[in-house]
Amino acid sequence: MTQAFLRIEDRVLNAEDIAALLEKYNLLPQLAREAIIDRAIEEIAIAPDEIERTCESFWNQRQLLQPEVQKQWLWQQGITPEQLREKLLRELKILKFKKDTWSNHLSDYFLLRKSSLDGVVYSLVRTSNLNIAQELYFRIQTGESLFAEVARQYSLGPEAQTGGLVGPVELSRLDPALAEVLVSSEIGQLRPPLQFGEWSILLRLEERIPAQLNGIMEQKLLDELFESWLQERVTEVVQQHKLERHLVTQ
Incomplete structure (x- = not known):
């Protein structure tokens, strides 16, 4: 028996229905992107004090320093403090994943890209x-x-x-x-x-x-390498999904 996963108004969607809708509305690449990121960063540890500093910096940048003002902002955004914390934690993990994966390759990549970065x-x-x-x-x-x-x-x-x-x-x-x-x-x-x-x-x-390999440039190149890697993975997932659905319908 096929298990129901999601109810929308008077319609109950099972796994096959959801897969078809993701493909119909071209939502699969975005879903695959986030799932691939989650898998890549799931083992990355972030120190509690770093999370606290990031949260504090988040509020300082927006000049929202009073707890009541912060609560109002969260209410307007439709998120809870826990959801905001998880979002910031995820961003920290992604940043660490980029550095751990590609920092040792930045010099070579910079030289490869320098003519277009000037x-x-x-x-x-x-x-x-x-x-x-x-x-x-x-x-x-x-x-x-x-x-x-x-x-x-x-x-x-x-x-x-x-x-x-x-x-x-x-x-x-x-x-x-x-x-x-x-x-x-x-x-x-x-x-x-x-x-x-x-x-x-x-x-x-x-x-x-002339382009220089400074902090800003390093972050730019890390972002480029991450996006290139991620796009390759997303393309593989989407192509595999289409192949599997094609085989099922034969």
């Missing part, structure tokens, strides 16, 4: 008219106009508000074609009009910012 500051003017872009290029190139003045007056993107200045931004966050142009540019070099989709753009590299 940052740039650049100036940009974008217009939908190539002829205008060419005219503006010659005005800047000959010193008739300043780049910032041209950007404020003619650029059609948000960079107009900053005189064309964009960044600092990691190269990996830019359009690959734009990043390639910046990598091959010299600082202060004004590039002739370039076509990017519907836009004709003027581009000038202002500054290169």
